[in-house]
Amino acid sequence: MAGSGTAHLRDDPRVLVRVEHMVVEFPIHGGTVQAVSDVSFDLIEGETLGIVGESGCGKSTTARAVIQMPRPTSGSVLFRGTDLTQLSAEDLRSVRPDLQMIFQDPISSLNPRRTVHDIIAEGLRVWGDRGEWSIDKIDELMEAVGIDPRYGERKPHQFSGGQCQRISIARAFVLDPKVIICDEPVSALDVSVQAQILNLLEDMKARYGVSLMFISHDLSVVKNISDRVMVMYLGKVCEVAGSDDLFARPTHHYTRALMAAIPGSRAIVDEQVLEAELPSAIDPPAGCRFNTRCPAATDECRSVEPQLRPVGDGHFVACHHPHLPVAAAS
């Protein structure tokens, strides 16, 4: 997987975020590690983009680099035509209200010493009233996310994990953002609560018209909430496709292995085992980064990096030997 390439980027006036050739490096003892390595993708207004992959594949870093935390080492991040990577700190600050984030751990991401009302209203105190919400409409927003406004003076520890995640969602929506990055927002929750939060995100998205970038290691969750899904491996993009299309027709061998590993699924995918360990991101394999674990790897895969190319309507894969129905293989 390795995929670089920009064939999957769309020419559409509704494109809100367009990331091209983004690289994120972190300094480590004696060198650098490329957490994100030449990744390109785009996000259309009102769309939910799911990003999946194993731990360490760079999915969180990719999403965070979009909001310039951290700033990418190279590449561009266009938000409504403005390249965020070129903005000064001050100009970037003025864009921030449009880009919000929801974190994994609902309890530690809320300040324990402040009241829920203050936590939700803080953005408005900084920026003044914007769009939909104002300080005197906080109660209404709390109702929209399913928290009783009478509890506004309580502190986060008085709420359950699911309720805290609702508060985080209210906090993310209060500035009327265009994009919300959800970094594993339901991973710490029980399944019954997870369903409430996923439904709430869908409702809020439909009601207030935002785009979501939804990061999760749980493929079932990602399939449920996403319009389009991007599969990542070791800092590269493997496959991008519409959510239903990807699950009906996974073509990258890594995507297929992920799907075969979903517990209890009536796998449409034949058994594929990933035995070997995930290679080190400090010294990634040459060619396709997945070649050390791929059942279909050839010499070409060990030397030439595959580029993303179309294999169907809106379906792109970075693989020299994708798994295609015989008739469609070329």
Place this chain on the structure above:
Amino acid sequence: MSDDRSNMLEIDDLRVEFSTAAGSLSAVDGVSLQLAEKESIAIVGESGSGKSVLARTLIGLLAGNGTRTGSIRIGGKDIDALTKKERKHFFGVQAAMVFQDPMTSLNPVKRIGAQLTESMKYHLDLPSNIANDRAIALLRQVHIPSPERRLRQYPHELSGGMRQRVVIAMALACEPRLLIADEPTTALDVTVQKTILDVIDELRAERNMSLILITHDLGVAEGRADRIGVMYAGRLMELASAKDLFSGMRHPYTQALLRSIPNPDRPSHTRLHPIPGRPPDLLNPPTGCAFAARCRHARPECVDNKPPLIEGSAGHFFACHFPVGTPEGEAALAENMRAGVTGAGLSLDEAAEEFV
């Protein structure tokens, strides 16, 4: 279920209470269970259902403020009747446990080899060189490459999946007949999860071990266990073979749990069905069925009387007055739907929208 001799584990009316500052909390509330030799059972439940407390109690790891009543027999031996001497070499030998978090269940400042051989030297009195050879064989069995080298490494040098394999190898070191795995793959990626569960399956078959798999994931339970028990608020709500449970679930809680999980076989944006309400306060448990307040089938009877766990059909137990898929259950649901509110006061207007 079967006669006493073939039962690896017998639990009878197990209750665990913790005394807390806020009062006495009932974490396990009357669980009875038999596990045959070579059999595997999965205990499924959400956080706070008591599944981990149950597992830890079985292996004698009850926190200081906890009290237990009810009997536990492992391999035919009542664990309360063990002499001090027997007890010393019982837990960890007859019954062993794999914990959830491989990062914290290994000692960070001791080499893998030392940690693996420790129990063999202590419990089995093996000399170092033999314990070492056995440790290498164990690592090979859990599919760790170049085991000789691994013995000299520290836990931080291994990935999460490798560490969990080491933890499994440690649990198996003294050849237990009962393995208790408490969420062994929760901290791991799905691909690693699959290989770890495969290793456990394989070893269970090889060694004729019995297995108790504690998990919050019905999907994991489905593929890996002969029988599945569903726990809620410290009680077993339903207990059946994996096949019966999924093809003919009887308890409304089991059904609600399954319906709340996103199903990868359904199209994206399919509306999910959360369980309305919250679990009961275990400091103040309800007199009737613990699930009544969140249940679509609840009738006034459910609020007043705790349903016992009964065998509805061969090997299929459930604790419900109005089970799913029975005439009484359907009648109760229809009645509640008509009234728009359940016998326990849950409004179905909202829930109806969520549940359609």
